[in-house]
Amino acid sequence: MFGVTILGNNSAIPTPTRHPTSQAVYIDDQVLLLDCGEGTQMQMHRYKIKRSKINYIFISHLHGDHYFGLIGLLNSFALIGRKDDLHLFAPEPLYGLIDLQMQLADSEFPYTIHRYPLKEEGEIAHSNTFTVKCFRVKHRIECWGFAIMQKQKLRKLNIEEVKKHLIPTAAYYSIKKGEDYMTSEGNIIPNKLLTIDPPKGKVYAYCADTLFTDSFLHHIADADMIYHESTYLKDMEEKAFKRFHSTAEQAATIARRANAKRLLIGHFSSKYEFLEPFESEARQVFENTEIAREGVTYLLK
């Protein structure tokens, strides 16, 4: 499974029904947390996200609506007796802030937090099942986007060829992993002949707070799903620009230019009570757009 559950789809001021930014990305047996606004741990309760599955947290930038819930979550991990290591990717000053808060509470974490200060674009995390790259987006302060790539599964056997060469089933696994096959006579049958390409790993690209810019297009090109902020509607384009935010139409333009398959939009200004106009404005430019609704899981199919 590869999908994202929206925990918060609002910009900075929470409303009674919308929360600051956070997303839980399910990828096989892991949950990756993208940003962690205030109340994220309560939202995790509400939407039944298992805290124990979270081993990777990524913080895009140090505006509070993207990280004020982090220290509470880390604290709760401690209080429920977490032992597993946690991998935290964030702008560097966040680590000092966490240290200070722990020091003031005269407390220590009973588990290890591995710190990965975001400094350069490129691969920052990987496991058996995924790779994460970070890239710069353009906001008022340093801000990062993240692309989560599902790793390619094993290669698929070309059954016809495998049978033709009388290959024993015991050899299938190494062939699926990409190895050539050597017959008992010492002949080498190249892997290329025995397998076909597996389905490509899917990509989810999370473009955190940013103004409308092509500058990171190459990092999100051909993504299966893009999340792009859309704080305002079109009539507020100037305000969006001034505040380093985007409109729904601009988010859709980025999705189209990136040749994405699907677009999620979020980070809506609290001034909007109804969100439907965001979807309709975006769909004029990029049909396959959906509003990131809290509690909904969007699968990368």
Next chain:
Amino acid sequence: MFGVTILGNNSAIPTPTRHPTSQAVYIDDQVLLLDCGEGTQMQMHRYKIKRSKINYIFISHLHGDHYFGLIGLLNSFALIGRKDDLHLFAPEPLYGLIDLQMQLADSEFPYTIHRYPLKEEGEIAHSNTFTVKCFRVKHRIECWGFAIMQKQKLRKLNIEEVKKHLIPTAAYYSIKKGEDYMTSEGNIIPNKLLTIDPPKGKVYAYCADTLFTDSFLHHIADADMIYHESTYLKDMEEKAFKRFHSTAEQAATIARRANAKRLLIGHFSSKYEFLEPFESEARQVFENTEIAREGVTYLLK
């Protein structure tokens, strides 16, 4: 009106239905906020606490479940364009933390925060209608309780005497304020004769995280309502002591020794699903005990 609305009644780990500590004290036209755990601003939305009425915030100590929601609230004040001064009473290091968070966000508050580092016991705030005193409670780190005293209203006229001395109504207000009356002949009629004592101002005493101790009894003596933490039930008394917390029975013992009229208990450990046993254990010692239920307003009558 003088009353307290409970915004969070749980200890550190929030549960789906209980939140970390925060209380909104209504006193005439003001709302005083006591502690501000994560999610307090969302709870304020839920229970219709008007943010604009909050001009005084008191933070008992720097364990996260008592202040992690503060920076988000201060931020929201800024985003909704607050102009009114805010008075913040807290252990001194909190101010540095707020400064650091604002600096990392490259932001400034558009309103003034007056800082009152808690250092000595005694009066820390007062207005036309209330006085607040702080006192030390005993926790693992520096921790403060707060006593909120409603100011005495004007004195009551002794109508019989006032009529006997033919005092004109124009003089009533100054007499109610406590002044003597001088007749046109130059005779002084002492205020004592013309008025009777008004009802005493009520007192609400908030005893934040503390172990069971008499040390602050004199600060809360005869209070109309005491809030005292009761993290555990009686069978966990040893654990309570080790963690600098109290049991329900101990909270009730303090209320009885303080000769309080009424007791609210809260800060329940997340391990308890049902809260009724807290009430029954406490009532064995102090009958007039109630569980501090989130969303409920307890009036000082």
